[in-house]
Amino acid sequence: MRDIAKIAGVSSATVSRVINGSNLVRPATAERVRKVIDELRFVPNGSATTLKYGRSCTYGLIIPDITNPFFPEFIRSFEAILVENNQDMLMATTDFHPTKMQQTIRRMLVRKVDGVALLASEIETEPIESLIHHRVPLVTMDRRLVGPGLSDVLIHNEPGMNQAVEHLKQLRHRRIGYIGGSGGPTISDHRLQAFIKAMKHADLVVDETFLREGNYRVSGGEAAMVELLALKRRPTAMITANDLTAIGALRVAHRQGLSVPQDLSIVGFDDIELSDIVYPPLTTLRLPRRELAETFYKALKSSESAPGEMGKQYAVDTALVVRSSTGRAGKVS
Template sequence: MASVKDVARLAGVSVATVSRVLNDSAPVTERTRERVLAAVAELGYRPNAVARSLRTDATGTIGLVIGDILNPFFTELARAAEDEARQRGYSVVIGNADERADLQDHYVRTLLERRVDGLLLCPTAEITSLVRDLVDDGLPLVFLDRTLPGLDVPTVRADGTAAIGALVAHLKGLGHRRVAFISGPALLSTGRERTDAFMVEMARHGLAVRPEYLESGDFQAASGRAATARLLDLPEPPEAIFAGDNLMALGALDEIRARGLAIPGDVALASYDDVPWFTHLDPPITAIAQPVRELGRRAVAALADRIAGGPVEPVELRARLVVRRSCGEPEREEGSGR
């Protein structure tokens, strides 16, 4: 079957221009319209379900599909996106994929039926046919926090490599040599990126990564607790545990406390993703903080540019390390000098 990309290639125009012609959503020259329609006829192109759902009139609404609404990171991200969208005159309709590809596609279809002007998507690991159709049919689309290989979609994300390096240096400076890592799912870009950065930074700082100190979870508290239990049951347990997100850190904290162990006296604990309640624990938790509100703001700005038909470049912000007492040092913010 011919795709909208095939039509665009034959007509010598962009995918967005083909969508404008087929949906009569923006003015194009008569000559361009004729070329597009001729290519449609020659290829026998028929718009699929996504194309049929593209709006013909702006609705002032954008869709946001997030990974897990119970994760404080995504909750804050949605709030930031909603605040920025309101400033720009948009309403936001939110769907919670619960890290499931089928639920993600369900909410995407629902949002298309509501004629959203564009879509912000924190994609699951799987490239579904519906997501591929979104790209092929030129719907204004921006990925948020995560990437999908092989899809040409602008992404707004934070790079945590430098912050992970700062954490490893911090742990080494405190005398910790046996450092364990609980990663997120390898199928998710965020899971892979954090694992790769941890391995690189451990090697760069001259610290060995013992295979038994590498655990994997699913960005949920239960998996963090189970992984921590396995780590603490080792004949030589780690001196420090780095959890790949805030919920797995919570699970790790539960297991450490259930065993009557002290943080950081018996085991140090650090988390990727900072959340407000980390500061209220005793001891407060050292964490890598992503610029969540800026991520939400920049994602909406990028989507607004796509809706307007303008070019959009990927956005990469930087996470930062926030040092507190859970690894053995008096509370201070990295780089603050306090």
Template sequence: MRTIAELAGVSSATVSRVINGSAAVREATAERVRQVIREQRFFPNTSAITLKYGRSGTYGVILPDITNPFFPDFVRNFEAVLLERNLELLLATTDFRTARIQQSIRRMLVRRVDGVAFLSSEEERESFAALVHNRVPVVTADMRKIAPGVSDVAVDFEKGMTVAVRHLYELGHREIAFVGGNSGLKTSDVRRSSFVEALRGAGLKVREELLVAGDYRIDGGVAAAASILEVKRRPTAIMTANDLTAIGVLRELHRQGVRVPEQMSLIGCDDIEFCDIVSPPLTTLRIPRPELAQLYIKALEAGRDVSRTGKQYWLEPTLVVRSSTGRAPKPARGDRKK
């Protein structure tokens, strides 16, 4: 830094301000410093900066499943915001395994991240405590619990499921199945209970045999659809906990010769890019990733003081209607009296 300062004709403090993005340096001076930095191929020592200021300029993101297109898209939006602020990203995935969660958190602590966005579905209060104990704020996904140093970003599935069920109801559907996520996960429970309440709000009967657990993946959707199609009185519509599950359901419906939407309507959740590629294009609840990423960063920055109780943030999904939903088929004559 002293060399850069001498070549640019400024003080070392000015070089430091330019590196850290301070607005206290005139643009002409800052550009002269940046030009020298480029010419000298100088890179700041991030470890030294962390030791000096107690902040690494890095945020961690822990995901449950990197193969789900929803999460890479979220990371892309999250990183874009960080880059605008000259901040870095440390990424880890858990693959829905508790041991991987603990390993990921140890990586975050070793790298001394400034905060962790925890999008994994598992509720790991002990692991959160380890981060908060080391003054690292945490933002969880759909846990709907806050604590000192822990905020939460929740998708308003209650409203989203209500809108989706109303859409199907207006199309004449009265028997609607639901394929959820992994049993026992908080996020799965929220989506399932939101769907059940939406059914009741529409005056529809809740049939337990039509509430099937999946695993947020295509194969889980395939297996769930096969189970639903075996029930004595089939539904005329299926909703799913995410789009990959819906794509699996669609695959099995095609395999068994069930036409979508003529014989079965289908709604997913997330609005990943594949929704507009599959045939027919998938109606889905859109969870906007740019807004979600902005909320996470807002929550992380607001929660720097881990001695204070975090905040609850909400994001409302919207229904994107495509070709996988249509009028409910008329019941066969033998079914009319049932």
């Protein structure tokens, strides 16, 4: 840095400000310094920066399942935002395993991340407490709990779910089922409750024999749909906890010779890119990834300067996207 400062005719402090994206340096000076940096192929020492300022300019991101396309799509948006703001990302997956979660938290603490975004609600409280104890801000997804150093991004399921149920009702569906994710106080339960409320709001009866748990994956949707289609009195339409579950249900319907949407209508949740590629293209509830990523970044940035203060509740809305997997209910027995 001293060499760069000497060649550019500025102080080492000015070089540091340019590297760290400070707006206190005049544009012409900053451009001259960046040109010298490029010519010398200088790469800042991240570890030294962390030691000096106590900040790593890195956010941790923890996701439960990298095989679910929803998460790579979120990662793409979140990473783009970090790059725009000259920050880095340390990512880890847990595969819904408590031990992996604990190991991941230790990695985040060792790397001295400036905050952690946790996109899973199916977690124990101990890892969270470890982050809070070390004054690392944490932002969760749809846990609906906030506290000192803990913020949350709530998913407003109700707007999209009301639209989905009303859409099916307009198509003369009355026997509407639901396939969720894993049981417990989770994102899946929030979506199930939104489904039940939407059915009551539409003056439709919730038939408990049409309710099933899945696992957020294609296999869970397949297993649940096999059970539902084995019923003597079948549902005519299904809403699912995510798009992979809906795709699993769609595959079983095809295997059993049913036509979608003529014999069965299916609605997903998330609006992953794959939902517009499967046949028929999937009607689904859109959870906008860019907006979700921006909200997580906003929450992390807000907590960074005061990690011990009370966190905030943020929210992202859902909305129905109508494609070809829903249609008018046929004659049913």
